[in-house]
Amino acid sequence: MDDQDETVLIPDRWAQLRRFTSARIALGRAGSSLPTHAHLEFQLAHARARDAVHHALPVESLSAGLGARDLQFELVHSAAPDRPAYLQRPDLGRRLDTPSRAALQAQRARDDAPFDLALVIADGLSAFAIERNALPFLDALLPQLPPRSWRLAPVVIAEQARVALGDDIAQALNARMVAVLIGERPGLSSPDSMGIYLTWQPRPGTTDAQRNCISNIRREGLHLDLAAEKLLWLMTEARRRQLSGVSLKDEAQAPQEHLTAPATNFLLDAPSIP
Numbered sequence: 079m080d081d082q083d084e085t086v087l088i089p090d091r092w093a094q095l096r097r098f099t100s101a102r103i104a105l106g107r108a109g110s111s112l113p114t115h116a117h118l119e120f121q122l123a124h125a126r127a128r129d130a131v132h133h134a135l136p137v138e139s140l141s142a143g144l145g146a147r148d149l150q151f152e153l154v155h156s157a158a159p160d161r162p163a164y165l166q167r168p169d170l171g172r173r174l175d176t177p178s179r180a181a182l183q184a185q186r187a188r189d190d191a192p193f194d195l196a197l198v199i200a201d202g203l204s205a206f207a208i209e210r211n212a213l214p215f216l217d218a219l220l221p222q223l224p225p226r227s228w229r230l231a232p233v234v235i236a237e238q239a240r241v242a243l244g245d246d247i248a249q250a251l252n253a254r255m256v257a258v259l260i261g262e263r264p265g266l267s268s269p270d271s272m273g274i275y276l277t278w279q280p281r282p283g284t285t286d287a288q289r290n291c292i293s294n295i296r297r298e299g300l301h302l303d304l305a306a307e308k309l310l311w312l313m314t315e316a317r318r319r320q321l322s323g324v325s326l327k328d329e330a331q332a333p334q335e336h337l338t339a340p341a342t343n344f345l346l347d348a349p350s351i352p
Contacts, residue, residue, distance in 0.1 A: 153234075157173040257309060257313070275289045
């Protein structure tokens with residue numbers, strides 16, 4: 079069968095470029111169709127994306143991880159009672175349920191002074207992304223936040239959560255700023271991509287134009303350390319200028335180790351295309 083596949087497979091002239099990207103390019107063809115292995119890989123990627131959407135948030139391991147880091151935390155739930163409701167009613171995923179709102183209001187500072195920052199870990203559309211990236215990202219970020227400079231609210235773990243749930247959470251906690259770590263909609267080559275949405279003075283009704291987003295945080299995407307550098311810069315500037323979103327352009331300089339240019343040019347060094 080393998081010999082037969084090799085006989086009927088017509089390679090693509092650009093196949094040599096596939097080693098530089100996980101995108102589905104230059105797959106070749108068998109007759110007028112995709113080769114069998116490319117078709118099976120597509121089906122596997124699609125199955126992984128579907129699994130990521132329905133993967134449950136690992137609350138116990140996240141709670142244990144936060145506890146091991148001596149971080150206070152609170153577990154909340156959106157108004158969406160379960161995954162089917164969450165997927166069909168996005169509006170419910172943007173609001174806290176009543177017990178969660180009461181629990182967060184009980185966590186407000188005793189002097190009622192606002193927190194500088196609320197960190198929210200939310201499942202979004204890929205709890206798998208949160209399971210893989212959230213705690214390592216906090217390990218990269220938190221050492222750069224001096225306790226005397228940043229008054230942090232308890233970390234919030236949110237189930238069945240959309241980005242805008244962070245607005246409700248920040249208002250309940252009385253926080254000036256919220257950063258929502260959330261699983262992004264899975265792509266066919268990226269079921270584990272985490273995004274971060276930063277909002278200054280978040281309140282229900284805040285629009286997406288008032289948020290800054292850092293996207294594609296994962297092992298094969300944006301490096302955790304670089305994402306932490308970007309978020310720290312955005313938080314610092316948001317607090318200084320008292321704004322976020324389209325009015326706050328990301329001008330953070332990447333650390334030098336991430337700016338090293340490749341020693342070769344893949345277009346020039348690749349074998350010539352016949």
